[in-house]
Amino acid sequence: MNDGASARPDSETVRGRGNSPLAQQRFRSFDGGVSAAGHLQRPDRHRFWTPGSGWEPSIARGSGLSYAAASFRERGLSIEHRAFNRILGFSSTERIVEVEAGIELSALHDFLSARGAYLPVQPGHGRITVGGCVAADVHGKNQARDGTFINQVVRLTLFHPEQGLIEVDPDKEPTLFRLTCGGYGLTGHILRVRLQASPIPADAIELHAIPIDNVASG
Template identity: 45%
Template sequence: MTNGLLRQSRFTTFDGTLSLVTDHQRPDRYSHLESLEYDRPRIARGGGYAYSASSFGADSLVQEMTCFNRFLKFDPETLVLTVEAGVRLIDIMTWAIPRHMHLPVLPGYPLVTVGGCVAADVHGKNPFKDGTFADWVKGLTLYHPQKGYQVCSAMKSPELFGMTCGGFGMTGIITEVTLQLAKLPAPALAVTGASLHSLQEASRTLLSCEADIAYSWHDACPGPGFGKGIMYTGHWAQQEKGAADSLSFTPMTAKSRATLPFSVWNGITARMANKALLLQNDIAGASRATDILKASFPFATNPYFHKLFGKRGLRETQFLVSEANIERCLDGLKQLINATGAPTMMISLKRFRGAQQSLSMTGTGILVALDCFRNARTESFMEALDAQILEFDAQPNLSKDSRLPGSIAKQTLPGLVKFEQTLHRYDKDRLMRSELSDRLGLQ
């Protein structure tokens, strides 16, 4: 095998709903990136934790960047760190936390790569306070087969930089990223879990919350328990045991998530699990010291939620609603779920602030995440939810939805039309392609 071990591989979205076999290269040197035909369609791939197929497509070569995992440069005065795109978040945490530094924006899983974080412009547990990942990127280097290596930042080539942050790999292969780290305020977080009676109570609480971490979890099963939940807030705190001693977890991939041949989750088991979580929170008490890994990545230290969806997988959607529309949106969501007997399991809310103009969400409001197990009603419910997204002028998160139609995306994402126009000027041959870009009609 040549050109960085070309082979055929199967790729699956992390939600388990889309899987296909396509050409695959796992380069471990820059000459491998450069060795392919200059006009061959391709797309970069990191850890593979997106719910959408943004890192593979039927007619594109997948260039998996996980071997590009070196730390390149660090300035101890400014706390600016340059790494290759395949460096994982857990690698940065393991290096930075003992040195009393951290990266404020951490998405849902510690094995996500830095390049993937840039491409999806991910957010953490308090995006209103910390912003999105792009806010902590000082600059980056891209490789495009027809343009070579390009360095860009908010000051140098700002248009290309803006398109790349939240552009899902469509501007080229991210090879290096320069990040702004922050001083670590304390080695742990004091997390409080307060009981909630409704989604509306959570949204009102979030709008006035000034915690370092702030998000809610709710029972989304149709019926009388709908909306009951927990508001998780966290503040940096001291603890005797150093946080660097507790950065361990059992890795989960799209394949290991789908080990079970069937889904354990259904209407009955989902209700039981939600009631058990509410009871567990009441027993645990108001506040507890939590290490940084568990506070940042709750699903990493408790993987059973995802694994119990089995091989069939789950459906998730996430969308941003303005503060003006959030109350009506949550009312409409409750009515829709109860009226249809939807296969919904949990809802989470966060307050959000985003400033990008690419394919990522922008503006301020409340971010709503909704998980469904899959049965005969799932797809019809998701279509009805699309109509509500339009009704309440919400913005979907493309990385969290593996089936969002391009027609809905074009009506809801404020930066998409301009992104498409600029992309076609920048890359007339449209070499960087994925299932997501094809679904959005960016051909």
């Protein structure tokens, strides 16, 4: 099983965007059901996002924790965002947090919970990135009540190879916003996301234990 972080590229190195190294990689979906050989780039500077690298098709990649081949393809270029994982700002009055898209949910949760806030919609693995959450418009276990991840997205910043940087405000760019949330990276690279957090309702949960003799009697 490949969790996306432990995968080791082999030794051949070629050059890609911004002359940064690309590693040959065999990618696998989280459940191992699909795999492909492509190239992986792990940039740590935005200057590597230069248009026209000649390595298209390329796709953004978060932690690679999808059950499908969402962030790789045969002979494609996957550009991983995990080095871009900073918290850029937090408003304690509005509980709006701005992050780089490569931040993992567990790190964001630690930051928010220390400030009495949390994201009500979260999928079931702490290493999933915010970019992956937006791109797949993920659900938590409470979508009937709280909807999907898009409901928490206030605004985002996108990089498109031909259009450059685009501030995507749902009021000003409603179509692009909706195409990006759930668009599986096809509208470009999500660089930054502003999220609306909610107050943690309580610092404890009430637990009622109801003993039963066995599963059948329960």
